[in-house]
Amino acid sequence: MPLIVISGIPCSGKTFTAKQLQKYFTKTKNVEAIVVSDNDLIANDANRVYERYRYELYCMSKESGNTHCVIECAVPKDEAWTRNERNGQSYSRKIFDELIDRYEAPDSRNRWDSPLFVVTPEHQLNFADVFEALFNRKAPPANQSTQSQPLSETNFLYQLNEETKSIVNHILKAQEMGAVKDIAIPKTSLKLTAERVFTSVELNKYRRQFITYTKQHPTKDKQLIPTLFVQYLNGIIE
Structure with a gap:
């Protein structure tokens, strides 16, 4: 099953992006997101602050012979904090700052972070490009x-x-x-x-x-x- 890893600082829009992707794949492409089957899609929007987590997910995806991509929700720190306050302050200032300090942004030069799609307040995600990367690209061979x-x-x-x-x-x-x-x-x-x-x-x-x-x-x-x-x-x- 193809894998999407969604990365970003707290309140950067990861869950919103995951829901948008789910809606696009299920309604437009007739591909069930989150459900586990050979032709379905898994979207992981957890707080992937550490690069090694993305690397491990890449290795598992590669081992199973499936495609994967990474989406980074990139917003300025101040805007993310404003969203946090607007949403009832899910994170205290201390925890919020600590999570941002620990965050390791994806780098498309790394195999485990490629292909990489970046979402910003000014640049929305092109769902068709994500679909192309997952379903019209040859999966890496399973390691034997x-x-x-x-x-x-x-x-x-x-x-x-x-x-x-x-x-x-x-x-x-x-x-x-x-x-x-x-x-x-x-x-x-x-x-x-x-x-x-x-x-x-x-x-x-x-x-x-x-x-x-x-x-x-x-x-x-x-x-x-x-x-x-x-x-x-x-x-x-x-």
């Missing part, structure tokens, strides 16, 4: 013992993404604590040898460059990712 390479590659890309993201966050936190030079990095004996403070924009730019390079020249040992990333950063910074 003789077909393990696609999943292994996906696992590598996921770990590459997570490890480098963790290192960037670690560096930013260390800088906030006053560290500038020889910042120790988890999972590697190497240190960041920079002698100045870097912005989040700079570090994430270097991170994207490293990911692009590593996709083209993957390492056989995934445990080396932190070391290779720090080497890359030190080489660029020098």
Whole structure:
């Protein structure tokens, strides 16, 4: 059964979007949403704040040989809070802010977040495009013992993404604590040898460059990712 994962911060319109999709598929395409059968559709609109949840859902969908897509309901934080207040304040301000801080937005460059459709207050969802992505696209093959390479590659890309993201966050936190030079990095004996403070924009730019390079020249040992990333950063910074 095709899978739709709907992602977004609290009060961004996930449930509303899920209901719209259900209405479209059942009334326009005669496809029963939420009901489990080979030709039906499952729409998941839970608070998918963590990227790893979307990754796990992608793997399950792939394993079962079905198509999937991700829809992000993207609204500004202030507008989401206004909706929360208008709806009787489902979340306290503290919980609301914590959920937003933990939210990891989908990235269409990741296989588990693709195809990605973004819904904003100014840009409504094109249901026909979603239908096309789910029902007129070949499903990825189920992983069997003789077909393990696609999943292994996906696992590598996921770990590459997570490890480098963790290192960037670690560096930013260390800088906030006053560290500038020889910042120790988890999972590697190497240190960041920079002698100045870097912005989040700079570090994430270097991170994207490293990911692009590593996709083209993957390492056989995934445990080396932190070391290779720090080497890359030190080489660029020098």
